[in-house]
Amino acid sequence: MKWPNHGGQPETIKKLLHMKEDKSLIDFSANLNPMGPPTWLSDALHQQYETITRYPDPTYSKASAAIAEHEGIDQDMVLVTNGGAEAIFLVAKYFEKGKALIAHPTFLEYERACTHYHIDVEDLIVDDESGYTLPVQLIQDRFAEKDVLFLCRPNNPTGTVIPEEDLQLLLEIGKKKDTYVVVDEAFVDFLPTTIASLTSWLSAYPNLIILRSLTKMYTVPGLRIGYIMAHPTVIHALKNEQIPWSINSLVDAVVPRLLEDRTFVDKTKVWLHGESRYVFSCLKKLDYYVSPSLVNFYLLQDKKSPNRTDELYYFLLENGILTRHTHNFKGLNGKFIRIAIRSYTENQHLLTALQKWRKE
Numbered sequence: 001m002k003w004p005n006h007g008g009q010p011e012t013i014k015k016l017l018h019m020k021e022d023k024s025l026i027d028f029s030a031n032l033n034p035m036g037p038p039t040w041l042s043d044a045l046h047q048q049y050e051t052i053t054r055y056p057d058p059t060y061s062k063a064s065a066a067i068a069e070h071e072g073i074d075q076d077m078v079l080v081t082n083g084g085a086e087a088i089f090l091v092a093k094y095f096e097k098g099k100a101l102i103a104h105p106t107f108l109e110y111e112r113a114c115t116h117y118h119i120d121v122e123d124l125i126v127d128d129e130s131g132y133t134l135p136v137q138l139i140q141d142r143f144a145e146k147d148v149l150f151l152c153r154p155n156n157p158t159g160t161v162i163p164e165e166d167l168q169l170l171l172e173i174g175k176k177k178d179t180y181v182v183v184d185e186a187f188v189d190f191l192p193t194t195i196a197s198l199t200s201w202l203s204a205y206p207n208l209i210i211l212r213s214l215t216k217m218y219t220v221p222g223l224r225i226g227y228i229m230a231h232p233t234v235i236h237a238l239k240n241e242q243i244p245w246s247i248n249s250l251v252d253a254v255v256p257r258l259l260e261d262r263t264f265v266d267k268t269k270v271w272l273h274g275e276s277r278y279v280f281s282c283l284k285k286l287d288y289y290v291s292p293s294l295v296n297f298y299l300l301q302d303k304k305s306p307n308r309t310d311e312l313y314y315f316l317l318e319n320g321i322l323t324r325h326t327h328n329f330k331g332l333n334g335k336f337i338r339i340a341i342r343s344y345t346e347n348q349h350l351l352t353a354l355q356k357w358r359k360e
């Protein structure tokens with residue numbers, strides 16, 4: 001079958017597999033926060049209704065000022081984008097026709113964006129046996145001949161986090177060799193408070209470009225909110241490539257309130273910490289492999305039948321559970337499924353189904 005490129009598409013999967021339209025599925029395939037969106041957001045968007053009758057501020061000044069303040073950086077180091085996806089494509093455009101390194105398995109869009117802008121890409125495959133640890137020495141050896149390295153931290157689909165020491169080493173070498181390091185932090189807000197974003201490193205490393213998305217934490221995939229943080233010269237160049245009015249007026253208006261709502265983020269972190277520990281311990285007891293994830297999704301494989309992952313995927317679907325296949329993640333090739341942490345009740349459905357699979 002032609003597997004869809006992304007998660008969060010239950011209707012497409014039903015059509016592809018000729019399933020009944022009214023078959024109810026719990027969507028574990030998109031890694032969105034089940035606690036969101038924040039309850040106040042609906043009213044806030046309604047209050048902004050009138051703004052859609054006018055052209056938005058082309059500089060998105062409310063959103064970018066709020067992001068700069070929130071991150072503790074100057075506004076000329078921020079570019080608001082139409083989701084994390086636009087951020088990725090704008091950055092790829094910056095390296096058009098250049099040479100890139102991508103550490104896989106990772107989010108597909110880096111490769112797609114590089115291909116779109118005729119970037120010559122070298123893949124590095126990081127395997128599960130190493131716990132998805134970056135081969136830092138190998139990357140260092142390649143740096144002189146590359147313009148950019150794409151990394152995802154925390155990484156989608158593994159949920160793992162590259163250690164700070166490794167990143168620092170790569171950024172230092174990159175600084176000397178004129179190689180940029182792009183770090184996609186779309187899931188950074190889900191990390192335990194002991195692991196920080198790399199924002200404070202921006203002043204030391206002009207070769208660091210950070211990508212963000214508010215989509216996952218605030219459960220707003222339909223709004224399209226992302227941003228890029230980098231040295232002012234990079235931001236200036238990227239801004240010149242961005243299409244006019246890429247950010248709509250609703251987004252410009254609600255970003256400041258979203259970023260102010262620390263209670264929502266803190267509550268999510270507390271919930272996630274407890275729920276993920278519980279889910280992982282149940283899965284390990286059932287003898288499933290779980291990737292060493294620190295965030296709201298993880299890779300799973302049946303250790304007893306590692307070659308039956310497709311069968312497991314279909315079994316879960318029959319049991320009303322949609323997970324994310326990994327056929328299009330380089331280095332995974334369908335050997336795992338990616339599963340989001342959902343609410344307690346939804347996770348119980350998953351655990352019950354996985355228990356049933358064990359007994360099959």
Ligand SMILES: Cc1ncc(COP(=O)(O)O)c(C=O)c1O
Pocket residue numbers: 082083084085086107152156184186187213214215216221224225226
């Ligand atoms: C690592 C990563 N970066 C960026 C994105 C894109 O985010 P957005 O929906 O804000 O465009 C995703 C979406 O799945 C993602 O997983």
